[in-house]
């Protein structure tokens with residue numbers, strides 16, 4: 001069963017000439033031929049895949065049909081993704097990544113799903129009308145960038161998402177008030193239409209009735225008969241303490257409204273932690289840099305450091321503390337799953353760029369006392 005884009009399988013563009021396709025096929029076939037890769041199951045699979053793709057793309061007539069199918073969107077489910085989507089709400093502490101988080105439909109619910117196209121692609125199996133019972137609402141996935149401090153301490157970040165929801169005016173039927181539903185003239189009520197032929201017969205949801213098998217005598221004006229509308233949803237995200245880049249949470253039932261009484265979809269958030277100029281983390285330990293002057297480092301001193309949650313801790317530097325030395329403050333690190341990390345204060349000895357006349361005189365005396373040249 002082919003599940004892949006044949007052009008991608010061969011690594012050629014969709015506009016490649018027949019000659020280019022042939023050359024590329026020969027190159028790959030040679031590379032993955034079972035005779036030169038004895039016992040290598042991966043190569044054998046790849047060889048099969050390449051042959052399958054070339055069987056179609058190498059034949060002008062089959063390629064034409066295949067291109068037509070691609071054009072009609074048969075491959076959408078595998079490339080589906082929409083730019084934009086999550087936006088931080090007003091006064092947000094978070095920022096959607098790269099000016100608009102990536103939002104992917106991970107469950108396209110009742111609205112024109114094309115997910116099982118491939119199962120019918122080569123078998124030609126017919127699909128009946130789309131189910132009319134309750135369906136789960138749309139689930140959306142997004143990446144949310146949070147400041148370092150919020151990631152460590154937890155907090156709330158408002159975001160705004162775009163979700164597909166059942167049209168509130170017509171309740172998803174797509175029919176105007178008082179309109180009747182009639183058998184769809186495009187698909188004769190099957191909900192799918194076939195195109196292509198032979199090994200390429202493929203069923204896709206009927207574009208007129210969107211797979212429902214019925215169309216209203218008059219369309220709902222609010223959704224133009226689609227039964228769904230795109231809406232903005234504001235959600236206050238609770239960021240758990242101690243998250244890292246890549247941490248995920250699922251907000252069950254916070255996605256798109258369920259269809260015909262079905263459960264709501266979910267929101268899936270992947271966190272991205274913004275870097276901080278001052279703070280760093282290493283596992284559950286927090287690292288902060290504390291600048292001290294040469295006299296403090298040389299003579300020893302007590303310095304005060306403000307923790308991420310704004311507590312003040314005092315650290316005693318012994319005489320002759322070198323730059324880069326770390327002091328551990330127990331239990332002032334990141335809390336996660338009832339474990340607590342430490343705070344590591346890294347000393348940075350700062351060399352003064354300018355000195356007063358008095359300081360310069362003293363520095364010279366200091367050097368002379370040590371027999372140093374300057």
Ligand SMILES: [Zn+2]
Nearest residue numbers: 167170220223
């Ligand atoms: Zn409507």
Ligand SMILES: [Zn+2]
Nearest residue numbers: 184187206209
């Ligand atoms: Zn139809």
